[in-house]
Amino acid sequence: MRQYLNFVEQHKIKLILLITLIVTLLSVSLKDLAFEGSYRIWFDPSSKIIKDYDRFRSTFSGDDNFIFAFEDREGIFREKPIGTILELTQKFKMLDGVEKVNSITNYQYVHSKDDDIMVDDFISSAKDDLSAKKQIAIHDKLILHQLINDDATATMIVLKLSSLVGSDEEVNLYVMRELEKIREEYEAKTGYTFYISGLSAVTASLVNVAVHDALVLIPLAVVIVVGLLFLLFRDPVGVAVPSVVIVFTFLLVLSMQMLLGHKLNNFTVNIPSFISAIAIADSMHLFLAWVYYRTKEITNKEAVYLALKNNFMPIAMTSLTTAIGFATLSVSAIEPIATLGIAISAGALIAFLLSISLVPAILLLLNDEYKIKPIKFLNLINSRGYGAFIVRNDKRIVLGFTLIMVVVGYGLTNLKIDSNSIKYFDKTTTVRSGSEFIEEKLSGSMIYEIVIDSKADGGAKSPKLFSKIVEFEKALLERYSNITFTTSIKDIVERMHSVLDRNSTTSIPNSKNAIAQYLLLYSMSLPQDMGINDKIDIDERYLRLSINSNIQDTSKDLEMIDWIESWWKQNSDYLATVQGQTSIFAYMQSSVMDTLLLSISATLLLVVFAMFFIFRNIKMLWIFILPNIAPIILVGGVMGYLGRSIDIGVAISASVILGIAVDDTIHFFSKYFQAIKTMSFEESIDYVISHSGNAMILTTLILSFTFSVFGVSSFVPNVNFAIVTVVALNIALLLDLVLLPALLNLFYKK
Secondary structure, rough: HHHHHHHHHHHHEEEEHHHHHHHHHHHHHHHHHEEEEEEEHOOOOOOOHHHHHHHHHHOOOOOOOOEEEEEEEOOOHHHHHHHHHHHHHHHOOOHHHHHHEEOOOEEEEEOOOOOOOOEEEEOOOOOOHHHHHHHHHHOOOOOOOOEEEEOOOOOEEEEOOOOOOOOHHHHHHHHHHHHHHHHHHHHHHEEEEEEEEEEEHHHHHHHHHHHHHHHHOOOOOOOOOHHHHEEEHHHHOOOOOOOHHHHHHHHHHHHHHHHHOOOOOOOHHHHHHHHHHHHHHHHHHHHHHHHHHHHHOOOOOHHHHHHHHHHHHHHHHHHHHHHHHHHHHOOOOOOOHHHHHHHHHHHHHHHHHHHHHHHHHHHOOOOOOOOHHHHHHHHHHHHOHHHHHHHHHHHHHHHHHHHHHHHHHHHHHHOOEEEOOOOOOOOOOHHHHHHHHHHHHHHOOOOEEEEEEEOOOOHHHHHHHHHHHHHHHHHHHOOOOOOOEOOOOHHHHHHHHHHOOOOOOOOOOOOHHHHHHHHHHHHHHHOOOOOOOEEEEOOOOOEEEEEEEEOOHHHHHHHHHHHHEEEHHHOOOEEEEEHHHHHHHHHHHHHHHHHHHHHHHHHHHHHHHHHHHHHHHHHHHHHHHHHHHHHHHHHHHHHHHHHHEEEEHHHHHHHHHHHHHHHHHHHHHHHHHOOOOOHHHHHHHHHHHHHHHHHHHHHHHHHHHHHHHHOOOOOOHHHHHHHHHHHHHOOOOOHHHHHHHHHHHHOOOO
């Protein structure tokens, strides 16, 4: 260690300049920083789910859409709102990437006139007889809840994107920006409040929120860290040392991500925060150890040597365990999770290297005359007699903790793993408020696409299949109250049949030929952009049945999807699969959660082995592990009592909590085993507190403020991540400083 420190001292300026140059050159790649929110990134390219969905898109031109809705409490069927709808419908058709626009005005109304069948725009002018149109609309099941609400005071316009560009994030973002501009323009022009929703709006919003968090919240977190360091230390060195390690580490990690071709998303946008948590722990332990030795009137170089010598192994061990733990994520087939695992593993190692090279180099720039300002906060913590306090109260501490653990831990029995793509957004965001308005006033905003296989070309026009659809819709609506309406070409056939054969006693023709003729007549009467090729495939084997549902949790989504597919298998000669982005998001969230929970379990197992390897004491292994898993159990128990579910943010926080808690435990034990050889138990605990306790407390304090920044994010998983992480980190600190020494005294004092 002496030789290494002499080398660093000899080349300290060159070392600082070289590291700074490397970081600067690599950081140039951050100019290409990009974000993504596509559902595709959450699945392996060979995934059956993605292949089935791509087949659905190529057959039925996809389900990418935006919804533009508003309310007029005096009624939609008046000149002003109808004129607004007519203008917006034409305006939306002009947007690049938009293939079709559906509104109450261009709804293709099937009716008869002088014994002729007519299919034309429902409203062509604001001067039409709107009172008569209203009476027709509120009794037309193809309009009601699809384009207007029960009392005709709210309406929505649906923009369908071309299948060629629908999955293109740039197109989604472009259309979203244009809709925001149009909304602003028409709100000023009409006085209405307009709402935006739809599947494509969800994708665009995921990217927009990720960009906001990356460009606003992460820099804010850095500012908070620097500000807290200044308030605590009132010393330029105290600010510079941890700050440089933190900033350099996450700049290097992000640069590596960009050079490897990775984009940021709502999952990986928090990489800088995770890296900061690791980097500040390493640098803080070194810096505070240096401060401790300098206050003992030790020379600057000797203080650096002692700080490095006494903290090298604990920092190396914590970096190694963190890197190993997060490396378990890298084997995931889900790219964002694998990327996160590689990034944080790399960050742990980079932070270690910077801490043992850059930190000593900076400190060695100082001379022996440099005055260390007294840190009153540390003097408060370093009060003597802490070890004696633990000895006097060890049984009470252990008993109290056991009682809390049993009572709170029981809440785990109520804990659920659940989420929802719409509820990922704060209620103030465009897509969340828009979806809730549509659900409240019009219809369910979640759309599921059922593809029914008739098993024969031309079979999609079979009266038998149509009758089975009627039976299925009845069973579906009876079982699931959240379903608002269903739509397919069966509804068009029913309408044509009611107009052309008014004396029929059935809603569906008995002849396959009659159905074919109805659809041909209907198609020939439609404008060029209003065909039915998005409802039936070219070979007429597959039929698309769309169902709209109110917002529900992923577990309900998956249960309903399974019921739908089982119903068709058990009650018909046909097969059905549920497609569409709503089901994709449900599968995605379930897959991500399973992967994260599996990774956390693997991480815990690896940490157990690492702890045994480091301390070689199997008898005390349970004490090594308890303070690390207890915070997760306690927070999970409270969430169970409160009825809160585990989402992606909470699952990520478990990994972070485990990583930081393990670091603190390793630092505690490394100092304890060092002291207990020559000191009494009470003196050993005092030694631990004075040498590592301060760093543990300050690290937790700074990280609590840093992670709290994400509590104001518009992305709910980030908010949940912030709350759970901050609470659990402080619980972990309390357990390491209070419960851990009490257990040691009670069971393993000798």
